[in-house]
Amino acid sequence: xxxxxxRLPNSKTFARPGFFYYLIRPxxxxxxxxxxxxxxxxxxxxxxxCIAILIIVSTHFIGNPKxxxxxxxxxxxxFMIRRWPYLGILSVVAITSGxxxxxxxxxxxxxxxxAHIPDVMLGLLLLLLILRATTQxxxxxxxxxxxxxxxxxxxxxxxSMFNGVIFLDLSPNPVIRVSRPIFYWLIFFPITQFITDxxxxxxxxxxxxxxxxxxxxxxxxxxxxxxLMPVSATDLTTAGREFSGVTRIYYGGERYLYMIIPxxxxxxxxxxxxRWLRFIVLxxxxxxxxxxxxxxxxxxxxxxxxxxxxxxxxxxxxxxxTITRLATAAPLIIILFIGVYFAFPAQVGSxxxxxxxxxxxxFQTASNERADSSLEWRSMENYYARxxxxxxxxxxxxxxxxxRPPFEIEVLANEYPINWYVHNSYLWITVMMGLSGxxxxxWLSIQYVLRTLWRWTELRDEEFIGVYIGFGTGYxxxxxxxIVAPNFVQSWALIIYPIAMGVNEVIYRLNxxxxxxxxxxxTISLARRxxxxx
Numbered sequence: 111x112x113x114x115x116x117r118l119p120n121s122k123t124f125a126r127p128g129f130f131y132y133l134i135r136p137x138x139x140x141x142x143x144x145x146x147x148x149x150x151x152x153x154x155x156x157x158x159x160c161i162a163i164l165i166i167v168s169t170h171f172i173g174n175p176k177x178x179x180x181x182x183x184x185x186x187x188x189f190m191i192r193r194w195p196y197l198g199i200l201s202v203v204a205i206t207s208g209x210x211x212x213x214x215x216x217x218x219x220x221x222x223x224x225a226h227i228p229d230v231m232l233g234l235l236l237l238l239l240i241l242r243a244t245t246q247x248x249x250x251x252x253x254x255x256x257x258x259x260x261x262x263x264x265x266x267x268x269x270s271m272f273n274g275v276i277f278l279d280l281s282p283n284p285v286i287r288v289s290r291p292i293f294y295w296l297i298f299f300p301i302t303q304f305i306t307d308x309x310x311x312x313x314x315x316x317x318x319x320x321x322x323x324x325x326x327x328x329x330x331x332x333x334x335x336x337x338l339m340p341v342s343a344t345d346l347t348t349a350g351r352e353f354s355g356v357t358r359i360y361y362g363g364e365r366y367l368y369m370i371i372p373x374x375x376x377x378x379x380x381x382x383x384x385r386w387l388r389f390i391v392l393x394x395x396x397x398x399x400x401x402x403x404x405x406x407x408x409x410x411x412x413x414x415x416x417x418x419x420x421x422x423x424x425x426x427x428x429x430x431x432t433i434t435r436l437a438t439a440a441p442l443i444i445i446l447f448i449g450v451y452f453a454f455p456a457q458v459g460s461x462x463x464x465x466x467x468x469x470x471x472x473f474q475t476a477s478n479e480r481a482d483s484s485l486e487w488r489s490m491e492n493y494y495a496r497x498x499x500x501x502x503x504x505x506x507x508x509x510x511x512x513x514r515p516p517f518e519i520e521v522l523a524n525e526y527p528i529n530w531y532v533h534n535s536y537l538w539i540t541v542m543m544g545l546s547g548x549x550x551x552x553w554l555s556i557q558y559v560l561r562t563l564w565r566w567t568e569l570r571d572e573e574f575i576g577v578y579i580g581f582g583t584g585y586x587x588x589x590x591x592x593i594v595a596p597n598f599v600q601s602w603a604l605i606i607y608p609i610a611m612g613v614n615e616v617i618y619r620l621n622x623x624x625x626x627x628x629x630x631x632x633t634i635s636l637a638r639r640x641x642x643x644x
Contacts, residue, residue, distance in 0.1 A: 187231060195300060197317075198231065199235065202297065202605065206603055207321065207606065209363070210338060211336065214337035215227050239303055255557060259550045264293070264296065266543045266546045266547035267293075267509075273508055274508020274509060278511060284510035288509035291602045294602050294605045295607070302612050311616055315574075315613070321366070323390065326398065328363070329401060339362075343357040365597050368588065372415055372418055375392060378576070379435050383573070410587035418583045419436070488533045491537075494513055495537040504544040505544040506541055510530050513530065533596055535592035535595075535598040536592065542599075554611075562582025566582070568622075568625075569618070581610035581613060582610075
């Protein structure tokens with residue numbers, strides 16, 4: 111019998127090495143399990159402190175409240191993304207989607223250039239991703255079919271910037287200014303790598319809904335909380351016809367709210383729980399759509415919501431629930447409309463007239479029955495853009511490169527010409543980057559939409575099916591809208607599109623993992639029963 115004090119021959123002790131062991135071999139410190147998390151913390155704190163100092167220097171005035179925001183927010187943000195990266199992503203989405211006026215945010219000087227605060231926040235998320243991928247042994251990089259086209263698109267942008275500055279004599283500052291929003295497509299990678307479980311995904315989606323509610327409140331109380339949620343308004347004019355007393359609004363969160371509409375409708379159609387929250391979010395987003403008076407948003411929303419309902423109605427698992435809920439909602443909507451019409455007949459009649467005129471002007475202008483200055487402007491842009499593409503087919507003329515002469519109205523009004531800007535996203539991408547940019551972008555977009563339309567029936571969790579198909583069909587509608595509005599490349603508000611792509615890839619991956627785990631459990635259970643039977 112071996113006593114407690116007796117040690118077996120050749121047995122290993124598992125005692126942790128002492129202080130002198132690491133003093134003699136300092137490189138062994140890197141093998142400690144807490145070393146790299148500690149180093150991440152040190153680096154994050156250092157970067158956050160540097161950001162705070164840069165913001166303080168950039169403001170020049172010690173009494174400015176931006177200094178306090180920068181000093182506290184910079185360090186807090188870095189600590190936050192280390193523990194909860196999805197909150198860091200939500201912070202970037204909130205700032206870039208109209209929550210704060212970009213004019214209020216201070217610029218951070220970086221040598222001869224400057225960066226906006228969301229630029230730095232995005233950079234920190236990407237830096238954290240690189241650090242974890244290169245230092246954490248248990249870090250798993252989740253690959254998606256959208257990775258390669260997105261990387262090729264960003265590489266084409268970088269080459270276009272280099273080509274424009276070095277060979278086409280473009281000024282670096284305008285090149286960076288025009289290119290900056292496009293880099294926000296890179297938020298796709300933090301989404302797919304940092305959201306790794308259902309609870310985190312659920313929290314992130316709640317954050318998106320909460321942001322939609324806040325942005326909707328900014329429309330109900332316009333410009334009451336400046337510099338938060340700024341709203342601009344202009345008189346409504348359609349094809350030369352003016353509507354007195356009617357204003358259309360322009361809002362930083364419009365692209366965000368556009369994508370929220372089909373996601374909320376899809377979830378309400380097939381998911382049973384928490385319907386009131388989603389209904390309130392949907393109501394706020396539809397209120398924005400009503401006040402925007404943007405024909406392309408109206409038409410494409412009808413298209414993407416109609417497509418989503420058609421898909422739900424043709425799939426056996428969602429058909430009954432979709433039809434019954436539509437049958438329940440339709441009479442209520444009709445009764446509500448009739449009640450509002452009888453209560454305010456003049457106002458409702460006026461709005462119907464405006465809507466009919468706005469939508470009808472699309473077809474009348476297309477058939478040359480009615481002149482529309484905005485569509486004529488776009489037609490002239492397209493003409494000059496095609497000429498530029500023919501001359502610079504593969505690599506374009508670079509961001510901020512001018513492709514047309516100033517129009518007469520720009521000269522007469524003595525305005526700064528925007529002859530580097532194209533309303534058609536696809537033409538603008540081709541003008542800037544040539545086919546080397548357009549091909550990967552179309553690859554990215556078409557593959558995302560096709561994956562949504564083909565894969566959604568494989569999903570098992572009804573909580574996420576509506577978001578998955580809603581984001582996908584919403585993006586399809588936006589692809590149509592971008593023929594007349596460059597939402598894919600203009601302004602950092604485009605961030606909602608890579609967010610939608612990333613969320614859908616996470617939903618599909620988690621569903622696949624859950625399915626594979628269930629199959630493994632079933633195989634193990636079957637093997638156990640077979641052993642017992644023997």
